Amino acid sequence: MLTKTKIYLSSPHMGGTEQKFVADAFDTNWIAPLGPHVDGFENDLRRYLGNDKHVAVLSSGTAAIHLALQLLNVSNGDEVLCQSFTFSASANPILYQGATPVFIDSEPDTWNMSPELLEIAIKDRIEKHKKPKAIIAVHLYGMPYKANEINVIARKYEIPVIEDSAEALGSTYFNQNCATLSDIGILSFNGNKIITTSGGGALIANTQSLKEKAVFLSTQARDNAPHYEHSSIGYNYRMSNVLAGIGRGQMEVIDDRVNARRQNFEFYKKNLSQFNSIEFLQEPQGFVSNRWITCIKTDSFETREQIRLTLSEDDIESRPLWKPMHMQPIFKDCLHFTNGISEDLFDKGLCLPSGSNLSQDDLDRILNNILKTPNL
């Protein structure tokens, strides 16, 4: 009997040279959260991202957001403005700092933070003597947010921006790489992301001294002394040299990974855009998405569920779009500035399998299942 294998939403895709770097780490006994691959991976990323940035590789994207908040002196009682339509890891580090998130809804062109609602929220908080300490904007599913508009508002009120690029390595905004468009960028190399180190992240800083401060905090904040002296709270957030080796191998194939994901999107769009019940997110002029995940917006919750359940019966993973943070039980008491857009996306949207390792047979199998949906 022919058994079909499960198709995942986004699974790791090794390029082939990763094990050579890992073997080198073993051969040289650099089995530690420092070593030549840590430096090498940082240099690879620095070269790739451009814009004269400084990169610190860390244990996760969540750790990078946490350190970014520390570097911006966000602390107990502060408010931080955060995109509501995102994964919870964008917002959880605000709570780690004892600060309070205020959630901002999306605009329709990119599904990311609405500049209009951002400014309304800032004015409201300033009026109440609660000027926000930082803004966390997210390039969700790889689509760049409206960085120029957000930056103009952020500068006007002098509030720094943390750019959550966990899903957007390889996306560009008017020819600049995502993760380099703001005060501090963050990346993730979790197993489901466009490239992976199994788990990992990076903080992208504008200056060498900010990078050094991030590295200092990520390695237990040891002051300069022969014994262990601590005058600030430290974290164990540095990336392992073994995992950085995987990252170096993955950086050799990043362009192929972006192309493959973009081709998945084109395949779905070509074969599904004739249905009025399915909409795709278009790239505005100057925006290039890595299409980390191909998302569709259907005409109703029922259509969305029909597609999801049909796929699931054939062992194909798909998933509703992110449930907005302002609807999450953990954040239910948080202030939010909303317009219904993220709630509508959560109601009708679906993430389709989007791995760079999907074969044409996989894509055809997914498509044939979607075409079986009665509501289309």
Ligand SMILES: *Cc1c(COP(=O)(O)O)cnc(C)c1O
């Ligand atoms: C994956 C992800 C993170 C967290 O990154 P980890 O490396 O998994 O900690 C943060 N924000 C977004 C939008 C993500 O998708």
